[in-house]
Amino acid sequence: MVPQRSAGGWADTGLLFNASWRAAEDAAGIGPAPLIKGACSRAARPKTPKLVEHPELAVKVAKRLKLRWSPHAISADLRSENVTVSAETIYKACYDPTGKHGLAADSWRRLPSRRRRRKPTSRCGQVKRSPLGDYRPLNQRPASVDDRAEPGHWEGDLVVGAGNASAVATLVERTSRHVLVVALPDGYGADATATAVTAALARQPSHLVKTLTWDQGREMTRRDTTSKPHQASRSSSANRTRRGSAPPTNKPTSCSDAGYPKEPT
Numbered sequence: 253m254v255p256q257r258s259a260g261g262w263a264d265t266g267l268l269f270n271a272s273w274r275a276a277e278d279a280a281g282i283g284p285a286p287l288i289k290g291a292c293s294r295a296a297r298p299k300t301p302k303l304v305e306h307p308e309l310a311v312k313v314a315k316r317l318k319l320r321w322s323p324h325a326i327s328a329d330l331r332s333e334n335v336t337v338s339a340e341t342i343y344k345a346c347y348d349p350t351g352k353h354g355l356a357a358d359s360w361r362r363l364p365s366r367r368r369r370r371k372p373t374s375r376c377g378q379v380k381r382s383p384l385g386d387y388r389p390l391n392q393r394p395a396s397v398d399d400r401a402e403p404g405h406w407e408g409d410l411v412v413g414a415g416n417a418s419a420v421a422t423l424v425e426r427t428s429r430h431v432l433v434v435a436l437p438d439g440y441g442a443d444a445t446a447t448a449v450t451a452a453l454a455r456q457p458s459h460l461v462k463t464l465t466w467d468q469g470r471e472m473t474r475r476d477t478t479s480k481p482h483q484a485s486r487s488s489s490a491n492r493t494r495r496g497s498a499p500p501t502n503k504p505t506s507c508s509d510a511g512y513p514k515e516p517t
Contacts, residue, residue: 303354
């Protein structure tokens with residue numbers, strides 16, 4: 253491009269053209285300057301709540317809250333009317349004790365859950381606690397149990413039959429691999445399992461019942477009552493990738509086939 257002489261010196265006609273074109277865009281409101289200015293204004297904080305900025309929208313939300321609609325249902329219904337309001341905006345307005353977000357301070361009473369406080373929304377707050385409560389993880393098991401050098405340490409597992417109609421508990425002594433198949437005629441709930449396993453371990457010599465390792469199944473919810481006969485400590489497996497002595501008993505063995513034959517199909 254050939255530079256041309258101007259009053260102030262040499263100038264590039266291409267640069268002059270681009271500058272004039274950008275000025276025309278900015279004047280028409282379609283250039284980058286108005287867009288950047290609008291983005292900065294929208295990002296400014298503190299921001300006026302949407303329900304305060306649009307009172308007619310707050311009236312629509314309050315009307316649906318009186319019908320016990322959830323914020324998500326209100327947001328979806330208003331979206332069908334080409335009105336955009338997020339469920340989070342409605343939640344913030346309902347739980348604002350000052351009432352400065354466009355709704356009354358006690359609007360949380362009109363929510364379906366009627367909770368006075370919101371539940372945590374982070375992943376840490378939503379971690380589901382184990383029904384077992386506080387238990388000893390597998391990595392805290394004594395070294396004498398891991399190397400199978402000391403007898404008296406057992407591993408248990410639950411074997412559920414077809415259609416969850418029946419079940420048996422298997423107890424394997426880790427050193428001798430002695431297997432006990434415990435019948436559960438009263439079901440495999442926590443109380444029934446604890447009673448049956450306690451009775452099976454009570455028939456063993458006391459010096460051969462020291463610990464019992466089980467997985468994190470709900471049948472071990474009453475594990476504290478299981479440990480009373482010989483005051484054996486209990487460990488619940490927190491690492492399911494390690495293979496123990498009990499899983500092989502899930503397959504048919506001579507002792508389980510003899511005691512609990514399969515039903516004819």
